[in-house]
Amino acid sequence: MPLLAEIIVDVPTLQTNKPFTYIVPEELEPIITVGMRVVVPFGKGSRKVQGFVVDIKPQKFPMDNGIEWKRISSLMDPLPVLTEELIKLGKDLSHKTFSFQVKMYQTMLPAVLRAKYNKKFIISDEVSEDVLWNVFKGRNEISWDEAEESGKLKQLIELNKEEKVQIEYEVTDKKTSKKVRIVRPLLSFEQYEEVIEDLPSNAKKQKLLVSFLQQLEGKTASIETFKEQSISTQNINTGVDKGWCKIEEKEVYRDPFSDTVFEPTVALDLTAEQSHAFNQINQAIQDKRSEVFLLKGITGSGKTEVYLQAIAEVLDKGLGALMLVPEIALTPQMVHRFKSRFGENVAVLHSGLSEGEKYDEWRKIEKEEAKVVVGARSSIFAPLKNIGIIIIDEEHETTYKQEEFPKYHARDVAIWRGQYHKCPVVLGSATPSLESRARATKQVYTLLELSKRANNQSLPHVRLVDMREEAKTGNHSTFSSLLKEELEKRLALNEQSVLLLNRRGYSSFVLCRDCGFVLECPNCDISQTLHMDTKTMKCHYCGHEEGIPSICPSCTSRSIRYYGTGTQKVEEELQALIPSARIIRMDVDTTRKKGAHERLFHSFEKREADILLGTQMIAKGLDFPNVTLVGVINADTSLGLPDFRSAEKTFQLLTQVSGRSGRGEKKGEVVIQSYNPEHYAIQYAKKHDYDAFYKREMHLRHLSEYSPYYFLIKLSVSHTNEMTAAKKIAEYLEFIKPVLSKQAIVLGPTPRSIARTHNRYHFQVMIKYKREVELEQRLHELLQSTQKEQAKGLYISIDYQPLDFI
DNA sequence: AGCACGCCGACT
DNA sequence: GTCGGCGTGCTC
Numbered sequence: 001m002p003l004l005a006e007i008i009v010d011v012p013t014l015q016t017n018k019p020f021t022y023i024v025p026e027e028l029e030p031i032i033t034v035g036m037r038v039v040v041p042f043g044k045g046s047r048k049v050q051g052f053v054v055d056i057k058p059q060k061f062p063m064d065n066g067i068e069w070k071r072i073s074s075l076m077d078p079l080p081v082l083t084e085e086l087i088k089l090g091k092d093l094s095h096k097t098f099s100f101q102v103k104m105y106q107t108m109l110p111a112v113l114r115a116k117y118n119k120k121f122i123i124s125d126e127v128s129e130d131v132l133w134n135v136f137k138g139r140n141e142i143s144w145d146e147a148e149e150s151g152k153l154k155q156l157i158e159l160n161k162e163e164k165v166q167i168e169y170e171v172t173d174k175k176t177s178k179k180v181r182i183v184r185p186l187l188s189f190e191q192y193e194e195v196i197e198d199l200p201s202n203a204k205k206q207k208l209l210v211s212f213l214q215q216l217e218g219k220t221a222s223i224e225t226f227k228e229q230s231i232s233t234q235n236i237n238t239g240v241d242k243g244w245c246k247i248e249e250k251e252v253y254r255d256p257f258s259d260t261v262f263e264p265t266v267a268l269d270l271t272a273e274q275s276h277a278f279n280q281i282n283q284a285i286q287d288k289r290s291e292v293f294l295l296k297g298i299t300g301s302g303k304t305e306v307y308l309q310a311i312a313e314v315l316d317k318g319l320g321a322l323m324l325v326p327e328i329a330l331t332p333q334m335v336h337r338f339k340s341r342f343g344e345n346v347a348v349l350h351s352g353l354s355e356g357e358k359y360d361e362w363r364k365i366e367k368e369e370a371k372v373v374v375g376a377r378s379s380i381f382a383p384l385k386n387i388g389i390i391i392i393d394e395e396h397e398t399t400y401k402q403e404e405f406p407k408y409h410a411r412d413v414a415i416w417r418g419q420y421h422k423c424p425v426v427l428g429s430a431t432p433s434l435e436s437r438a439r440a441t442k443q444v445y446t447l448l449e450l451s452k453r454a455n456n457q458s459l460p461h462v463r464l465v466d467m468r469e470e471a472k473t474g475n476h477s478t479f480s481s482l483l484k485e486e487l488e489k490r491l492a493l494n495e496q497s498v499l500l501l502n503r504r505g506y507s508s509f510v511l512c513r514d515c516g517f518v519l520e521c522p523n524c525d526i527s528q529t530l531h532m533d534t535k536t537m538k539c540h541y542c543g544h545e546e547g548i549p550s551i552c553p554s555c556t557s558r559s560i561r562y563y564g565t566g567t568q569k570v571e572e573e574l575q576a577l578i579p580s581a582r583i584i585r586m587d588v589d590t591t592r593k594k595g596a597h598e599r600l601f602h603s604f605e606k607r608e609a610d611i612l613l614g615t616q617m618i619a620k621g622l623d624f625p626n627v628t629l630v631g632v633i634n635a636d637t638s639l640g641l642p643d644f645r646s647a648e649k650t651f652q653l654l655t656q657v658s659g660r661s662g663r664g665e666k667k668g669e670v671v672i673q674s675y676n677p678e679h680y681a682i683q684y685a686k687k688h689d690y691d692a693f694y695k696r697e698m699h700l701r702h703l704s705e706y707s708p709y710y711f712l713i714k715l716s717v718s719h720t721n722e723m724t725a726a727k728k729i730a731e732y733l734e735f736i737k738p739v740l741s742k743q744a745i746v747l748g749p750t751p752r753s754i755a756r757t758h759n760r761y762h763f764q765v766m767i768k769y770k771r772e773v774e775l776e777q778r779l780h781e782l783l784q785s786t787q788k789e790q791a792k793g794l795y796i797s798i799d800y801q802p803l804d805f806i
Numbered sequence: 807a808g809c810a811c812g813c814c815g816a817c818t
Numbered sequence: 819g820t821c822g823g824c825g826t827g828c829t830c
Contacts, residue, residue, distance in 0.1 A: 004830095006830095007830080009829085009830090011829080015827090015828075015829080016828090016829070019830085020829080020830040021830045022830060023830095040830085041830095042829060042830080043828075043829045044828080044829070046829095067830055068830075069830055070830060788826080791825095791826085792825090
């Protein structure tokens with residue numbers, strides 16, 4: 001009985017976002033498996049496209065509803081690249097995130113497995129001598145691109161109509177494996193003995209070769225090792241000719257860490273708190289329970305050691321472990337700790353690797369050669385077959401939500417996979433997101449707390465500097481006298497300092513230099529953004545607009561102006577202020593090159609500099625024992641963002657960066673400069689009081705009806721014509737409104753902050769809601785019913801639980 | 807996405 | 819009269 005395969009084709013449109021049925025050719029029947037990539041003919045011209053096999057079933061009836069099935073052309077993989085789990089996950093996620101199923105599968109796989117399409121012309125009938133030589137250059141095929149370049153495209157299309165040449169579609173991928181050439185000895189020890197005896201005495205190189213082959217005792221060795229013995233490839237070739245050995249190709253993995261030595265480490269003794277957390281997690285591992293834990297541990301409390309020991313338990317049971325970090329390039333120390341503890345069993349996936357390196361790491365996981373995966377967001381799709389634990393470190397980080405389509409959140413995926421594998425999910429953070437903390441209060445998650453630092457060192461002492469006061473005393477520089485003094489003190493003591501330049505988002509807003517006032521929207525309680533194009537202040541939520549104030553509405557001062565600072569400028573100022581200081585600057589400019597992060601961090605670690613000056617990227621999980629001072633140059637920038645999470649983000653950032661101080665023997669200090677030192681986010685960060693901040697912020701979120709009390713959906717529309725875009729979004733809103741309950745709150749429609757990009761006008765609507773049973777379905781209907789308009793240049797996008805509003 | 811079918815304007 | 823414009827609809 002013939003087999004049928006259900007296939008998701010690589011045609012990202014709504015109409016094709018479902019499986020298509022194909023006949024499995026007889027010769028493929030024994031090898032085809034669900035999860036493989038295939039090449040299938042698709043559409044009128046039966047052009048070849050890539051597809052994913054999502055189901056295989058026997059053909060029960062000759063042809064059920066009059067559809068004539070086509071046959072699969074070929075397989076692209078010898079083994080499946082997607083597991084049944086990932087196929088199901090991709091389907092669920094595409095629905096949840098309003099994106100196409102193929103796109104989901106493509107994001108799950110390394111980029112080299114993405115299809116590459118080639119169009120080419122093939123001679124199928126006799127052609128004239130002129131065509132053969134001038135168009136095809138003597139060959140019997142020519143690629144579309146080549147034909148286009150040489151200007152022969154028209155002629156070829158003509159020939160195609162005459163059926164003299166055919167157009168063919170080729171599907172390939174960029175997959176490459178790195179191969180090394182190895183030498184295999186072919187004779188026995190005794191036989192080599194004889195060969196040596198028979199060699200003429202002047203054949204020195206050959207003698208060397210034969211005795212080396214003899215030493216190998218039948219094992220293979222790379223050509224490189226022969227070269228080390230000063231045996232050239234040519235010498236080996238002579239050996240091949242004489243039948244002493246042969247050259248073979250062997251696949252090797254590109255190892256991005258090949259030149260790093262990892263000293264093995266053993267489990268450390270756990271503190272009482274750590275043990276308690278570990279036992280709870282371990283219980284879930286042993287019971288195979290899909291419990292979600294929120295591990296809230298202050299900076300330096302040893303969360304990583306708890307992760308490591310939990311993973312060790314998982315490995316003991318023969319299962320795999322998945323560990324997510326915000327961005328590996330920024331946390332080389334974390335990778336180091338994992339490699340040191342679990343050695344070869346660790347696969348690392350992050351954006352700093354080349355496509356080939358990523359593919360090799362991915363294959364190690366697929367072949368179950370590595371059971372511990374450490375990586376950034378997309379590693380949540382690692383093809384581990386039996387997962388025993390999933391950990392998301394720094395769970396509050398926004399990098400876990402992908403900003404492009406498909407807009408998935410790694411935390412949601414983690415929980416999905418945790419349920420599938422019946423394993424615990426651990427969300428770790430010193431400053432959990434309000435959403436997660438609230439879920440812990442409602443006992444959806446289990447809260448585990450680490451309130452003491454592992455080295456028993458107390459948290460650093462934090463001092464606030466009121467920059468308004470500083471200005472009054474005539475100091476208009478970026479550095480307060482206290483911060484300058486403290487920096488000089490560290491220099492004298494030969495201790496190190498970390499300076500944070502807060503540039504989150506660097507959205508422009510106005511701030512009063514005398515009283516710290518930031519202009520807020522009267523309707524939305526978030527700061528308004530400066531728009532130089534229209535010379536107005538705008539609210540990104542509701543579209544409220546007003547003039548740029550020239551006098552501070554709060555204190556009538558004239559010092560109200562645009563606020564922002566660049567790293568390079570600060571570095572120059574700092575160097576002028578303390579000429580003897582050795583400074584490392586870390587920002588997008590100095591870290592653009594591959595491996596630059598590691599190099600700079602390493603240099604700082606070796607004490608080649610006194611001060612590490614950088615943006616957000618220096619705030620995360622770094623552990624430098626010699627750092628005793630952390631300075632925050634401008635705590636306010638992140639407060640001024642037009643985002644209801646700006647206080648939360650500021651609190652998190654200040655807490656994270658403060659935690660970099662005093663991790664060694666010596667006690668740490670923190671100096672925070674601010675124009676708003678009385679702001680609760682800054683005050684609670686100073687006191688290291690997460691719980692108080694949480695209570696206060698939850699109260700405010702409740703009052704202003706934001707997350708976690710309300711969910712959010714963002715609908716955006718864009719068009720080259722401003723009127724069309726505006727009209728359409730209003731129309732779509734009218735379509736959605738009837739299914740909304742009275743509880744739902746609609747904000748907008750409003751033009752987007754950068755209202756026009758790429759000559760398109762953008763409008764958006766936010767819907768805040770608690771429970772809307774029909775909303776998701778209605779939005780899918782909206783996408784379905786607007787296909788014609790979408791084809792005509794109207795873009796519609798839906799962002800489920802967006803993290804930003806800009 | 808890409809290809810065919812189909813119904814209106816300027817041409818051998 | 820036709821060649822070809824791209825609007826519309828479908829792809830196992």
